[in-house]
Amino acid sequence: MRVLGIESSCDETAAAVVEDGRVALSDVVASQHEVHARYGGVVPELASRAHILNVVPVVQAALDRAGTTLDQIDGIAVTNAPGLVGALLVGLQTAKSLAWVTGKPLVGVHHLAGHLTAIYLEPDPPPMPHLALIVSGGHTSLVRVNGHGDLQELGATRDDAAGEAFDKGAKLLGLGYPGGAVIDKLAATGNPEAVAFPRSMTAGEHGADFSFSGLKTALLHHVRAHGVPDGQALADLCASYQAAIVEVLVRKTRRAARKHGLEHVQVCGGVAANQGLRAALRKAGEEDGFRVYIPPPARCTDNAAMIAAAGYHRLARGERDGLDLDAVPSAPL
Ligand code: KG4
Numbered sequence: 002m003r004v005l006g007i008e009s010s011c012d013e014t015a016a017a018v019v020e021d022g023r024v025a026l027s028d029v030v031a032s033q034h035e036v037h038a039r040y041g042g043v044v045p046e047l048a049s050r051a052h053i054l055n056v057v058p059v060v061q062a063a064l065d066r067a068g069t070t071l072d073q074i075d076g077i078a079v080t081n082a083p084g085l086v087g088a089l090l091v092g093l094q095t096a097k098s099l100a101w102v103t104g105k106p107l108v109g110v111h112h113l114a115g116h117l118t119a120i121y122l123e124p125d126p127p128p129m130p131h132l133a134l135i136v137s138g139g140h141t142s143l144v145r146v147n148g149h150g151d152l153q154e155l156g157a158t159r160d161d162a163a164g165e166a167f168d169k170g171a172k173l174l175g176l177g178y179p180g181g182a183v184i185d186k187l188a189a190t191g192n193p194e195a196v197a198f199p200r201s202m203t204a205g206e207h208g209a210d211f212s213f214s215g216l217k218t219a220l221l222h223h224v225r226a227h228g229v230p231d232g233q234a235l236a237d238l239c240a241s242y243q244a245a246i247v248e249v250l251v252r253k254t255r256r257a258a259r260k261h262g263l264e265h266v267q268v269c270g271g272v273a274a275n276q277g278l279r280a281a282l283r284k285a286g287e288e289d290g291f292r293v294y295i296p297p298p299a300r301c302t303d304n305a306a307m308i309a310a311a312g313y314h315r316l317a318r319g320e321r322d323g324l325d326l327d328a329v330p331s332a333p334l
């Protein structure tokens with residue numbers, strides 16, 4: 002089954018063709034980072050406008066690169082929740098129009114279900130059930146994945162998402178948007194013990210919830226007291242800030258894996274591209290005896306291959322959405 006996937010929930014316009022939920026025949030992403038960089042974050046109206054300009058060429062490129070035509074597509078999957086409503090609507094209208102003119106089945110996909118499915122495009126994906134740490138710009142959750150579309154949330158952030166902590170930290174340090182990758186790069190040559198940042202463990206070690214807003218405030222106080230450093234001191238500050246985020250994510254994941262007896266753990270979402278997090282979780286897995294699965298960095302950040310793969314599972318279950326499918330800005334998992 003060949004599924005065309007379309008994603009436009011935030012600042013990436015993406016389209017992909019995926020076969021049987023396993024093989025990406027094409028995977029095209031048009032990033033808007035340059036549009037938003039000067040504002041230090043995504044400007045919703047600018048995102049919608051850029052999606053309108055990009056969506057048709059991106060879909061065409063995805064079909065061309067897959068060597069396929071719309072006739073050979075068996076279904077259309079589109080992110081319809083959650084996200085910026087104006088941004089979601091662009092992908093959704095495109096998908097609906099294509100479904101209407103071709104008569105192909107349409108399914109809406111929850112963006113986080115997409116992130117959870119990215120790992121199934123890799124050769125050796127995790128078995129069910131497994132534990133998933135979802136860490137993106139908008140979400141931070143620990144989820145028990147019993148099957149595709151069968152999820153149980155164990156904990157989530159009470160304030161900022163992990164990616165938001167990276168982005169807001171980078172903005173404070175004048176490092177531009179999106180900040181995660183920049184902090185990641187600087188942290189690689191820094192000393193993670195240079196500055197002592199708080200590790201918020203909300204409800205003690207055993208709680209599965211997260212909180213990152215205190216960390217952001219601690220960085221603000223540090224910058225007010227000492228200014229924004231440069232050179233090695235900036236690398237040290239980034240490494241220390243990143244270490245505080247990574248340590249909390251890893252400790253909570255280890256606890257949840259142990260508590261729920263899960264021996265397979267996947268990490269997904271944009272922050273899963275972080276080198277520090279990838280290394281720390283792999284080490285924790287070796288120590289605790291759980292296997293860690295992380296998509297390649299380009300499949301951690303937003304893409305449409307993961308949406309097509311998640312859509313495949315809905316279509317394979319016989320699920321269909323009508324042309325009244327709506328964009329939902331905030332939707333539980
Ligand atoms: O999944 P994603 O592309 O979009 C959302 O669904 O939100 O995640 C974007 C987030 C941003 O906050 C970005 O700063 C963060 O992922 N990110 C990273 C890295 N690459 C992207 N955070 C830390 N290290 C990275 N290498």
Ligand code: ZN
Pocket residue numbers: 112116137138270271302303
């Ligand atoms: Zn995402």
